[in-house]
Amino acid sequence: MSSLNDEPDENNHIFYDPVTLLRPISRAIGVNLDQLNFVTVLFISFGLGYWFRLQFRDADRKTRAAVTTFIGICFSYFCYGNAIIHLFINGFGSYLLIATVSPKHVHKAVFAFAMGYLLLIHAYRWMYQKTYCLDVTGSMMVAVGKITLLASAIHDGMGREESELNSGQKKDAVKEIPSLLDFSSYITRPQKRKTGKPYDPTSTAMQKFEVAIGFCVAFAILGPYLPMSLTSDPTTNEHNLVIWWLITVAASTVHRLPYYFAWIISDSICNISGFGFDGLAEDTLEPKWSKTTNVKPLRVEFGQNYKEMVDNWNIWTVAWLRRVVYERVEGPYRTLAVYVTGAVWHGLAVGYYFSFLTSALFTLSAATFRRCMRHRFLDNSMHKLLYDIFGILVSKFAIGYIHWPFYVMHFWPSLFMYRKLFMIPHVIALLVYLYLPIFFPPQSKKQSSVTTVTSDTRTDRSTGVSHGSSTRTAVNSSTRTAIEK
Numbered sequence: 001m002s003s004l005n006d007e008p009d010e011n012n013h014i015f016y017d018p019v020t021l022l023r024p025i026s027r028a029i030g031v032n033l034d035q036l037n038f039v040t041v042l043f044i045s046f047g048l049g050y051w052f053r054l055q056f057r058d059a060d061r062k063t064r065a066a067v068t069t070f071i072g073i074c075f076s077y078f079c080y081g082n083a084i085i086h087l088f089i090n091g092f093g094s095y096l097l098i099a100t101v102s103p104k105h106v107h108k109a110v111f112a113f114a115m116g117y118l119l120l121i122h123a124y125r126w127m128y129q130k131t132y133c134l135d136v137t138g139s140m141m142v143a144v145g146k147i148t149l150l151a152s153a154i155h156d157g158m159g160r161e162e163s164e165l166n167s168g169q170k171k172d173a174v175k176e177i178p179s180l181l182d183f184s185s186y187i188t189r190p191q192k193r194k195t196g197k198p199y200d201p202t203s204t205a206m207q208k209f210e211v212a213i214g215f216c217v218a219f220a221i222l223g224p225y226l227p228m229s230l231t232s233d234p235t236t237n238e239h240n241l242v243i244w245w246l247i248t249v250a251a252s253t254v255h256r257l258p259y260y261f262a263w264i265i266s267d268s269i270c271n272i273s274g275f276g277f278d279g280l281a282e283d284t285l286e287p288k289w290s291k292t293t294n295v296k297p298l299r300v301e302f303g304q305n306y307k308e309m310v311d312n313w314n315i316w317t318v319a320w321l322r323r324v325v326y327e328r329v330e331g332p333y334r335t336l337a338v339y340v341t342g343a344v345w346h347g348l349a350v351g352y353y354f355s356f357l358t359s360a361l362f363t364l365s366a367a368t369f370r371r372c373m374r375h376r377f378l379d380n381s382m383h384k385l386l387y388d389i390f391g392i393l394v395s396k397f398a399i400g401y402i403h404w405p406f407y408v409m410h411f412w413p414s415l416f417m418y419r420k421l422f423m424i425p426h427v428i429a430l431l432v433y434l435y436l437p438i439f440f441p442p443q444s445k446k447q448s449s450v451t452t453v454t455s456d457t458r459t460d461r462s463t464g465v466s467h468g469s470s471t472r473t474a475v476n477s478s479t480r481t482a483i484e485k
Helices: 011-012 021-031 034-056 059-102 106-128 136-158 167-172 180-185 203-220 228-232 241-272 297-301 305-309 315-324 336-345 350-377 381-408 411-420 424-439 444-457 478-483
Strands: none
Touching: 011 059, 021 034, 034 059, 034 203, 034 241, 034 297, 059 106, 059 136, 059 180, 106 336, 106 478, 136 167, 136 336, 167 315, 180 305, 203 241, 228 241, 228 305, 228 381, 228 411, 241 297, 241 381, 297 305, 297 336, 305 315, 305 350, 305 381, 350 381, 381 411, 381 424, 424 444
16 A cells, blocks of 8 residues: 555546545544545445444335445445545436437447547546545546446447347347446346245355455565566566566566555455355355446456466456457457457556556467367376476466566656567567467367367266266346346
8 A cells, every 4th residue: 555645646536535533543644535535434334334234134126226226325425525526427427328329239339438538537647646546547447447348338239139149248238228327237136945935145255354354464464575566676677587577576466466456455345235146056056246347356366378377367357358359359350359458448647558468478378288288198197287387387488478567657667677578478488479479380179079078078087977068158248137137
């Protein structure tokens, strides 16, 4: 967390004008007011979520929508003050387009307006604000994701033939424009058992809450000793390259802890409120509360390839980019379009574009390496283990390398790591993408399927059970369930 010396400057009132009730506490404990207000709202939300689930379990839809909308507005005002006007302009301007533009073009119109408005705010902040705070742009980014996702679902449900849709688009297609109240609340009904009683998410929500607190405490302890600035610190750079890189990886890992805290506690709030039910586990038939899960820390930190790490970090943003951008861009530039959109969504800092474009290259390279090499290591458990360990190490290197420009944001500081490593990671990734398939051709899809099933079956022979592989990759947007009656 930043120090009190970094409190927002006079220009921030445009996007940050919070209630100052907690300022004495902020100064006493040395935590900025924007951060303290944000965390306070999260903790209060957890208690209110429990109350909401019990109090309004059997209430009609309009009542539930009205309550959540009112609470959301109050919390937004507490954190941002009069700056919430930007949320209203962007949100209701987009709704006006949804209600008036032809479904065949509504996704383009809403995307242009919502992203354009967000981009103007990013541009103003970039030009005039010298300090960072948790202002209204964070909520704007989330709102833009939801709004454009809804517009795309309306396009699928009302502006396209069903034969043109893939299975995910068919599932999430919206065939009726939601009411203004439903649009404002964006909620779902809790799932009920066959007996009519809802599943109880309290235990799961409490576990997630405790994990989130653990990440918060870990950051409070480790953060002062392992800041990201250590990467470019002169003392750190006196070490040999291996030690320097281990320090960089450690600092990068610590820097992700606040994100884990915020996303996991938000997930727990959704669950304690009764949202996020995702069916029953196939083996135990226990209820799963994973539909609002936005990060899986262990899969990020120990992913066996870079794509796995990306897919488990900011999960719903990845899903949003896939549904809104990837599935609607034709030609070979889909992946590039996804990463450019992700960068623009974050802002205008040059470091964002360095990070996202590098990430696009590494994603393509990792997928190419997997197609060309993985099947060559599946015939032996030790070979497979070595392949997995190699993948984890390379992925940890990649995420630290990509993370640095995103952290420093500015042009010359972003080049520090590239210059220190002579951009060798970029060169290797490009060579893998271009030339590895020539020297090590990938398997055909049919052979790949047979190899995977055989490998998974072999693993279970010691138990006498053969169940093969049932790997599933799905993008489950919350759009349709959020507005269905």
